[in-house]
Amino acid sequence: MVEGEVRAVAGDRILVVGGGRGIGAGIAAAFPGRAVVWTRATGVDATDPTSLARAFATFQVQHGAPCALVHTVGDFAERPLLGTDAATFRAQFASNVDSVFHTIQAVVPAMVAAGRPGRVVLFAAAGADKDRGMLRAPVYFAAKAAVVQLARSLALELAPHGITVNVVAPGLIDHPHSHGQSQARMLPRVPLGRLGTVADAVGTVAWLLSEAAGYVTGQVLTVDGGLQG
Numbered sequence: 001m002v003e004g005e006v007r008a009v010a011g012d013r014i015l016v017v018g019g020g021r022g023i024g025a026g027i028a029a030a031f032p033g034r035a036v037v038w039t040r041a042t043g044v045d046a047t048d049p050t051s052l053a054r055a056f057a058t059f060q061v062q063h064g065a066p067c068a069l070v071h072t073v074g075d076f077a078e079r080p081l082l083g084t085d086a087a088t089f090r091a092q093f094a095s096n097v098d099s100v101f102h103t104i105q106a107v108v109p110a111m112v113a114a115g116r117p118g119r120v121v122l123f124a125a126a127g128a129d130k131d132r133g134m135l136r137a138p139v140y141f142a143a144k145a146a147v148v149q150l151a152r153s154l155a156l157e158l159a160p161h162g163i164t165v166n167v168v169a170p171g172l173i174d175h176p177h178s179h180g181q182s183q184a185r186m187l188p189r190v191p192l193g194r195l196g197t198v199a200d201a202v203g204t205v206a207w208l209l210s211e212a213a214g215y216v217t218g219q220v221l222t223v224d225g226g227l228q229g
């Protein structure tokens with residue numbers, strides 16, 4: 001449905017890293033025949049550069065360079081800073097930040113070498129780009145703030161190559177694997193009065209992948225119904 005509404009940027013495959021469920025699966029479903037999904041279940045660990053390099057070597061033989069890279073991996077842990085042990089801290093940064101860094105390093109050089117317009121879309125979380133603390137999940141939001149900053153810098157680096165880099169920052173997106181209790185608690189703070197749907201996030205990504213968004217780069221698009229705090 002989405003492809004009929006906004007034509008995705010010309011080229012071939014859209015690589016969706018983390019597209020096995022939730023928002024990523026919705027993105028993959030919006031581009032039938034063009035999306036390639038990487039998850040641990042498909043044998044790719046985005047926190048492991050060796051795993052990514054192996055997967056991308058196979059991908060390149062089959063498809064060449066992708067026209068778009070969408071990265072949706074990012075575990076959520078809700079606990080106060082002083083209640084966070086070192087292993088959880090490292091796991092949050094591995095899932096949210098290391099995986100972005102290693103995926104970019106594995107995939108983007110081939111997109112640059114392909115010499116055609118492209119798209120990179122990363123995922124943060126609503127509020128991660130603001131200069132305020134996040135009592136609910138400080139380590140997760142610190143990791144997502146790092147994603148935002150990596151994206152802004154990568155946008156500058158890739159602009160001369162016609163590749164845009166943007167961030168989608170969801171608020172409370174409801175799907176079978178999302179954190180229901182936490183979302184229910186936060187719902188009164190959503191002025192639009194409902195949780196977001198996967199389709200809400202997918203629509204934003206589809207637009208970023210479209211030719212219509214070709215002059216938008218280095219931005220954070222917040223999809224949160226106006227979430228306060």
Ligand SMILES: NC(=O)c1ccc[n+]([C@@H]2O[C@H](COP(=O)([O-])OP(=O)(O)OC[C@H]3O[C@@H](n4cnc5c(N)ncnc54)[C@H](OP(=O)(O)O)[C@@H]3O)[C@@H](O)[C@H]2O)c1
Nearest residue numbers: 018020021022023039040041045046072073074123125173
């Ligand atoms: N849902 C929300 O309300 C919400 C709110 C704010 C921000 N976000 C952000 O939006 C993004 C998508 O969220 P979501 O709720 O759709 O995520 P999700 O339900 O947790 O799904 C994550 C996907 O990533 C894959 N994955 C996890 N670790 C991986 C790894 N190391 N290597 C490769 N694949 C991996 C998982 O499959 P495997 O387990 O098979 O690997 C799964 O397919 C995330 O970055 C999240 O932080 C979500």
